[in-house]
Amino acid sequence: MGKQMLNVEHVSMKFCLSRERVDTLKEYVLKKLKGEIRYNEFWALRDVSFTADKGDRVGILGLxxxxxxxxxxxxxxxxxxxxxxxxxxxxxVPLLELGAGFEIQYTGAENIYLYGSMLGYSKPFIREKYDEIVAFSELEDFIDVPVKNYSSGMKSRLGFSIATAVCPEILILDEVLSVGDAKFRKKSEKKIIDMFEKEVTVLFVSHNVEEVLRICNKAVLLDHGRVLASGNVQEVADIYMEMTGEK
Amino acid sequence: MKKLLKGFINYFFLLHELVKRGITLKYRRSYLGIAWSLLEPLLTMIVLTIIFGQLLGHGGKEYPVYVLSGRLLYSFFSQGTTNALKSIRSNAPMIKKVYIPKYLYPLSGVLFNYIIFLISLIVLAAVSIVLGIHPTLYLLQVFVPLIVLFLLTFGLGMILATVGVYFRDMEYLWGVATMLIMYSSAIFYYPEQILSSGNSWILRYNPLFGVIMNFRSAIFGQPMDLFYTFYSLGFSVAALIIGVYLFYKKQDGFILHI
Structure with a gap:
């Protein structure tokens, strides 16, 4: 048992989905006066609790x-x-929707600095890692080209390379093990697995139970925002497979 | 407070990057680049001087400086507030992805316009010297309107940024509002006639007018008007407090609306 790195306590998340979209002031005032604004309350998460210790790799399963x-x-x-x-x-380090969030008018090089600063890197750190980031993304020839001319694969390669320049304590993975072509996928998988060896705490979302079983030691099963089961990955995966009818 | 300060130091590099992005992208792909921040006000000044100076008879060597100083302050105000207003929506892809304190978006939007504005003051200095309007000791007063102007723009910017998330109409409404503010700021006309009429409140209670007048008195070597100073300062501080309060109260909800 290592140090506790992440503690999620009784987390609930409510979204108010208005039935019709009210986008203008006039609409809002009119509807408010008529009492026509009704919201569909929607709880995306309801009382979710779990913890992760140092080196834990938590899979998050659910439909x-x-x-x-x-x-x-x-x-x-x-x-x-x-x-x-x-x-x-x-x-x-969140590896969510790689490649979104770039400034498209900026070149790749400028985006390394901007995006790096958003992830909380310092300027000397980015300078030091700059060559490494460019080399890993294999974008040497395109680094001075505006990102708006990049393909989506190039964007996610750059995003992955910037986000993984630092070895984080907590890594958040949302099925991103599918970056770029087969060659780059292999390379990125290797980089993530290297991180696992450094006792990173990982949160991993996937629909692929085998992948979760292979990577994770713990799991949380969500259903309509509630925790259905949590604990040992094998037990949770069994319940999940029962649910999906794979067993 | 200590936590706030530490947070600010941590995010200083990010703020620097965001400000740099604003300046870089504003002039990207134009041949003259940042030189436009000098050239554009100069050309506008020439046009306004020809139209209002020659045709309407606002003669004198002071008029170009008068019109240029008003124009520079006004255009910072209008661009800074408009940029802050749109800052949350235009940074939506980033807000949805990484957590950074959201006040950095309107702050950087105002700040990069302020830097461009300060650079363009070079034109004002050059024109003043060429036309023989020499600096006096009163020029030291200039810091007061410059600071008040920043507070005013940032304060209103924070209010607008918050409101703009919930109502897109605000972008159009504010476009009209800034036009109204422009006409009631005595940019290209002399205010005496209105000030002595029954409609003087139009100018007196416009905080930007007070800022512009104080800025001009610093340039033309006159003491500042006390009423304008305290009124515009009070207005700006009030806007800043309301803006920061509103923004902090509402910022967690932004993500659900962009």
Whole structure:
């Protein structure tokens, strides 16, 4: 048992989906006056609790719409939970939607600095790692080209290379083991597996039970935002496979 | 407070990058680049001087400096607030991905416009010297309107950024509002006639007008007007407090609306 790195306590996340989209002030005032604004309350997460210690690799399983990605975004700090708290220790690197969030008018090189600074890297650190990032992304010939001219594969390669330049304490993976072509996929998998050996705490979302079984030692099964089961990966995976009818 | 300061140091590099992005992208792909921040106000000044100076008879060597100073302050105000207003929506892809304190987006939007504005003050200095308007000791006052202008723009920017997330209409409304503010800031006309009429409140209670007038008095070597100073400062501080309060209260909900 290592040090506790991540503690998710009774986290609930509520979304208000208005039935019709109210986008303008006039609409809002009119509908408010008529009492026509009704919201569909939707709880994406309900009272979710789990912990992860140093070196734990937690798989998050669940059907589509179970709240897996929402949970990752709450842990990453992008969403603030409606209720409950998330306590994290150390540096978090979220590998969510790689390649989104670049400034498309910027060149690749400029984006390394901008994106790196958003991930909390310091300037000397980025300078030091710059060559490594470029080399890993294999974009040497395109690094001075604006990112708007990049293909989606190139963008995600650059995103992956920047995000993994640092060895994080907590790594958040949302099925990103499918970056770029087969060759790059192999390379990125190797980089992530190297990180595992450094006792990184990993949160891993996947629909692929075999992958989860291979990578993780713990798992959490979500269903409609609630925790159905959590604990040892094999037990949780068995329940999940029963649910999906694979067994 | 200590935590806030530590957070600020941590995010200083990020703020620097965001400001750099604003300046870089504003002039990217133009041949003259950042030189436009000098050239554009100069050309506008010439046009306004020809139209209002020659045709409407606002003669005198002071008029170009008068019109240029008003124009520079106003265009920072209008661009800074508009940029802050759009800052949350235009950074939506990043907000959805990585957590960084959200106030950095409107702050960087105002800040990069402020830096461009400070650079363009070089034109004002050059034109003043060429036309023989020499600096006096009163020029030291210039820091007061410059600081108040920043507070005013950032304060209103924070309010607008918050409101802009929930109502897209604000972008259009603010476009009209800035036009109204422009006409009531005495940029290309002398305010005396209005000030002595029954409609003087239009100018007096416009905080930007007070800032511009104080800025001009620093250049033309006159003492600042006390009413304008305290009114514009009070207005700016109030806007800043309301803006920061509103922004912090609402910022966790932004992500659900962008």
């Amino acid at each position: 589509n719409g179970a709240g897996k990605s929402t949970l990752l975004k709450v842990v990453a700090g992008v969403f603030k939970p409606t209720e409950g708290t998330v306590t994290r220790r150390g540096k978090i």
